[in-house]
Amino acid sequence: MQKEEIADLQIRFGVHLRKIREDKGLSLREVADRCDLDNSNISKIENGQFNIQLSKIFELAKGLGVSAKDLLDF
Amino acid sequence: MQKEEIADLQIRFGVHLRKIREDKGLSLREVADRCDLDNSNISKIENGQFNIQLSKIFELAKGLGVSAKDLLDF
């Protein structure tokens, strides 16, 4: 997988993640509290700046109240 | 998320990944060729030794001919 493809994937994931969060009416800081993460980092994930790990996908899913597979449904 | 939880997650993911591969009747080296990865590393992923990244989930899904969300369906 090329760098560009990965960057594109991160962006698409981030857009999807943001939509889920906003549909739930949560702020970055609220999600951060639920996930034990920092709001700035979730912001970066949503903006496609990180190629996050498996465990983080599950942490985010838990914090957002959705299943992990839902986070990859885009 | 604690270290132990992450280790457990990796193992469950690996077990699921292996099942998908074996259901397709593929060897590690065959999947490795399709994914442009090394067979030893896929072995380690299946054995829960890696907390892989988002992009790698998609690479594996492509190589296995399934959707990424299917890989998290366990």
Next chain:
DNA sequence: TGATTTGCGGTAATATATTACCGCATTTAT
């Protein structure tokens, strides 16, 4: 208007994944 919330960019130290390589032991095929 003043205060709070929100999203976001920057940073630096640390931890971790990535990658390709080697070879071995076991299983499977000829």
Next chain:
DNA sequence: ATAAATGCGGTAATATATTACCGCAAATCA
């Protein structure tokens, strides 16, 4: 019995994610 395939452990160099900070600008609220 011989050869090939398979799964897997070890390693070392490199790249990358992680984490918790800080503070700002714009939006929202009292």
